[in-house]
Amino acid sequence: MSHDLRQQRRPVRAARSVSPVKVTVAVLVSALAVIALFAAGIAAEQFSHGLPAAGTATTGPPAQAVRAAPSGPAPGEAVRDGKFEFTVTRMDCSKTTVGLEHLKRTAEGRFCVISLTVRNIGDGSKYFVGQAQTAYGTDGAAYDSDELAGLYANRGVEAFLRKLAPGEKVSGKLVFDVPANAELDTLELHDSPLSGGVRAPLRRGRAG
Structure with missing residues (x-):
């Protein structure tokens, strides 16, 4: 074994x-x-x-806020130059003559009659001088006021022929002789012939 x-x-x-x-x-x-x-x-x-994860949208850098450009005064808004505050209330460019039947003035083109109020915001009496005011057309052309036509348009009322006391307000008309095809855009207003002036818009929202 x-x-x-x-x-x-x-x-x-x-x-x-x-x-x-x-x-x-x-x-x-x-x-x-x-x-x-x-x-x-x-x-x-x-x-x-x-x-990016599924279902999400890509986003870029945050957009910078766009600042609106400062806007000027609106039609009919009060504007100031020196010791006066002005408010344009109406414009009528439909007339070729102003005045009474036997005492009138005829335009070379047509008259633009601008109604406005003037208020003395200073602390002393002051004259408003119509000859110091200028109207501008949409093409940039400048037009001086017609003092004699303005006298007729105001119908002898001494609206712009006297001193305004502090706080006093008066209404009257400025008249501009412009070509028949001209369109006024702004009115440059002065408290004196040597002041800087301020512009008031005329084209939008005007009457007449």
């Missing part, structure tokens, strides 16, 4: 040795794979940060 046991015993084979080169290659491949995955993850994260 012992003989049979000895016959059944087989020599134990030695385990195969793994080549150091193969181990090194395997480690390198694994390391490279990990590095590649890590790099891919970083790239994907940066890419996702650079693009």
